[in-house]
Amino acid sequence: MVLKYRFEGYEIEVKDNEILLNLGPQHPSTHGLCRLVIKMEGEKVKEIIPVIGYLHRGVEKICENRSYIQIIPITDRMDYLSSMNNNFAYVLAVEELLGLKIPERAEYLRVIAAELNRIASHLLFIATFGMDIGSFTAFMYGFRDREMILDLLEEMAGARMLYNYMRIGGVKRDVGKEFFERCLKVLDKLEEKLKDYERFFLENELFINRTKGIGILKPEDAIKLGVTGPNLRASGVKYDIRRVDPYSIYDRFDFNVITDNGCDSYARFIVRLKEIKESMKIVRQAIRDIPEGDISARVPKVIRPPEGEVYSRVESPRGELGVYIYSDGKSDKPYRIKFRVPSFANLSAFPHFNKGIMLADLIVSFASIDIVLGDIDR
Amino acid sequence: MKLKEFMKKVSHVLPLFVTLKHLFMKPITIQYPDERLKLSKGTIGLHYLDTNKCIGCGTCARICPNKAIVLEDAGVKEIKTARGVIRRPIKHPSIYIGRCMFCGLCVESCPTKALEFTTFYEIASYERKSLYFSYKELAKRRE
Ligand code: SF4
Ligand code: SF4
Numbered sequence: 001m002v003l004k005y006r007f008e009g010y011e012i013e014v015k016d017n018e019i020l021l022n023l024g025p026q027h028p029s030t031h032g033l034c035r036l037v038i039k040m041e042g043e044k045v046k047e048i049i050p051v052i053g054y055l056h057r058g059v060e061k062i063c064e065n066r067s068y069i070q071i072i073p074i075t076d077r078m079d080y081l082s083s084m085n086n087n088f089a090y091v092l093a094v095e096e097l098l099g100l101k102i103p104e105r106a107e108y109l110r111v112i113a114a115e116l117n118r119i120a121s122h123l124l125f126i127a128t129f130g131m132d133i134g135s136f137t138a139f140m141y142g143f144r145d146r147e148m149i150l151d152l153l154e155e156m157a158g159a160r161m162l163y164n165y166m167r168i169g170g171v172k173r174d175v176g177k178e179f180f181e182r183c184l185k186v187l188d189k190l191e192e193k194l195k196d197y198e199r200f201f202l203e204n205e206l207f208i209n210r211t212k213g214i215g216i217l218k219p220e221d222a223i224k225l226g227v228t229g230p231n232l233r234a235s236g237v238k239y240d241i242r243r244v245d246p247y248s249i250y251d252r253f254d255f256n257v258i259t260d261n262g263c264d265s266y267a268r269f270i271v272r273l274k275e276i277k278e279s280m281k282i283v284r285q286a287i288r289d290i291p292e293g294d295i296s297a298r299v300p301k302v303i304r305p306p307e308g309e310v311y312s313r314v315e316s317p318r319g320e321l322g323v324y325i326y327s328d329g330k331s332d333k334p335y336r337i338k339f340r341v342p343s344f345a346n347l348s349a350f351p352h353f354n355k356g357i358m359l360a361d362l363i364v365s366f367a368s369i370d371i372v373l374g375d376i377d378r
Numbered sequence: 379m380k381l382k383e384f385m386k387k388v389s390h391v392l393p394l395f396v397t398l399k400h401l402f403m404k405p406i407t408i409q410y411p412d413e414r415l416k417l418s419k420g421t422i423g424l425h426y427l428d429t430n431k432c433i434g435c436g437t438c439a440r441i442c443p444n445k446a447i448v449l450e451d452a453g454v455k456e457i458k459t460a461r462g463v464i465r466r467p468i469k470h471p472s473i474y475i476g477r478c479m480f481c482g483l484c485v486e487s488c489p490t491k492a493l494e495f496t497t498f499y500e501i502a503s504y505e506r507k508s509l510y511f512s513y514k515e516l517a518k519r520r521e
Contacts, residue, residue, distance in 0.1 A: 066443055067441075069483065071443075154417070156420070158421055158422035162479070172486070196396050199395075200393045200396045204393045205386065207393075
C-alpha cells in the first residue's frame with residue numbers, strides 16, 4: 001500500500017516499509033524553528049524536506065516602509081548571532097549608493113566589531129554542536145567564553161546581541177584605550193581556552209567517531225548548491241569574500257583562509273575552531289594599527305540616495321551575506337531591499353547531501369551546517 | 379607505535395582532565411536576584427528624560443522605527459529666549475517600552491541631549507499598562 005501525504009505544496013509517497021517522521025519545529029536541535037519532514041526506511045533517511053517560515057517577520061517588506069537609518073536596527077534581527085556583520089553588509093550597500101568615503105578609524109572599529117562578533121558566533125556554534133552530539137559540558141564552555149566577547153561588544157555598542165552599532169558613514173560611538181587593553185587581555189585568555197577546546201574535542205575518540213564521515217558534502221556539489229562560508233571551506237574550496245573580493249579594509253590584514261579536505265561534519269567543526277584564531281589575529285592587527293580621528297563621515301540628516309541599484313556582500317560567520325538595494329531617487333526609503341542570506345542556501349543544500357545516513361547522524365550533520373532560522377525566514 | 383596505540387585506546391579519557399581542571403575553578407554563574415552582574419559603562423537601559431532640556435521638537439518620535447514614542451501634552455512652560463521669557467504649551471515624549479527595541483536612535487537624534495540612557499534594565503512587568511512610561515516617569519532617575 002502506498003500512502004500519499006500532502007503538505008505545504010509537497011506531495012510525498014510513503015510505502016509500507018517506510019515511515020514519515022516530523023522533526024521540529026520545536027526541537028532543541030533545530031536551532032530556532034525549523035521543521036524537517038523525514039522519510040525513513042528503518043533507521044535510514046531516504047528523503048528530507050525542510051519546512052521553513054515559522055519565524056517569518058517580513059523584514060524585507062518592513063524595510064520598504066522605513067528610512068535608511070531606521071533599517072539598521074532591523075537588519076540586526078535577521079541573523080541575530082552575527083548582527084554586526086548584518087549591519088556591515090547593509091551600511092556598505094548604502095555607502096556605495098551614496099558614494100561615501102568613511103574615516104579610517106571607523107573602518108578599523110568596524111572590522112574589530114565584526115571579527116569579535118565572528119568569534120562569538122563560532123563559539124556559540126561549538127557550544128550548540130557539542131550539545132547536539134550529546135556533550136553538555138561543551139555547551140557550558142562555549143557559552144562561558146562567548147560571554148567574555150559579549151562583554152566587550154556591550155561596551156562597544158551598548159547591547160549584548162542586537163548591537164545596532166554601525167551607522168551610514170561610520171559607527172555609533174568611539175571606544176577608549178582601556179577598551180583595547182581589555183580586548184587584548186580577553187583574547188589572550190581565550191587563546192588559553194581554545195587549547196582546552198582542542199584537548200576536549202580533537203583528541204577525543206568519541207567525538208571523532210561521532211562526527212567523522214558524517215554528512216559528506218563534495219566540493220562540486222557545494223559549489224553547485226550555492227553553499228558558502230565555513231561549510232564550503234570545509235569541503236576544500238578556498239573561498240572567502242574577505243580575500244576574493246575584499247571589502248572595507250580587509251586587504252590590509254594578514255590572515256589565512258582556513259580550508260579542510262574532510263568534507264564532513266568534523267571538518268566543518270575544525271574549520272570554525274581554526275577560524276576563531278584567524279579572527280583573533282585580525283583583531284590584534286587592527287588594534288595595533290588603529291589611527292586616531294573621526295568615527296563618522298559628514299552625512300546629511302535625511303539620507304536620500306540617487307536613483308540606482310547596488311549589491312554589496314560580506315563574509316558573515318555563516319557565509320556570503322548580500323544586500324541588494326534599489327533606490328528610486330525620490331524618497332528617503334528604499335524602493336526594494338533584498339537580502340541574500342547564507343543560511344538559506346546552506347539549508348537548501350542540506351537534503352541533497354544527507355540521503356542515506358542514519359537518523360542519529362542527521363542531527364549531527366544538521367548541527368554542523370550552523371544555520372540560524374531568523375536568518376532564513378527573515 | 380605502541381605508545382600511539384595506547385594513547386588511542388585511552389583517548390576518550392583525556393577530555394576528562396579538562397573537565398577535572400574545571401572542578402577547581404571559581405564558579406562563573408551568579409544567583410541573580412541576590413547578586414548582580416557588573417554591567418559595562420555603555421549599557422543601554424531604560425531612557426531618562428531631562429524635562430528642563432526637552433523642547434518638544436518631536437524628532438525622537440519621528441525617528442523611532444517602531445513608533446514607540448508619542449508626544450504628550452505637558453502643560454505650559456516658561457522658555458527663555460533672546461527676547462525674554464515666553465510662556466507656551468509644550469509636549470514631552472512618552473514611551474511604550476513594550477514596543478521599544480532599544481536601538482538608541484531617539485537618544486542620538488535628540489538635538490538638546492534631553493534623552494539619555496540609564497543602565498536600569500529591570501523593566502519586565504505583569505501587565506501591559508505598566509509598560510507605558512509617561513514623560514513624568516521617564517524623568518525619574520533610576521540606576
Ligand atoms: S526629547 Fe529631544 S528629540 Fe524628543 S522632543 Fe524632546 S528635545 Fe525633541
Ligand atoms: S530606543 Fe529605538 S525603539 Fe526605543 S524608543 Fe528610542 S528610537 Fe524607539
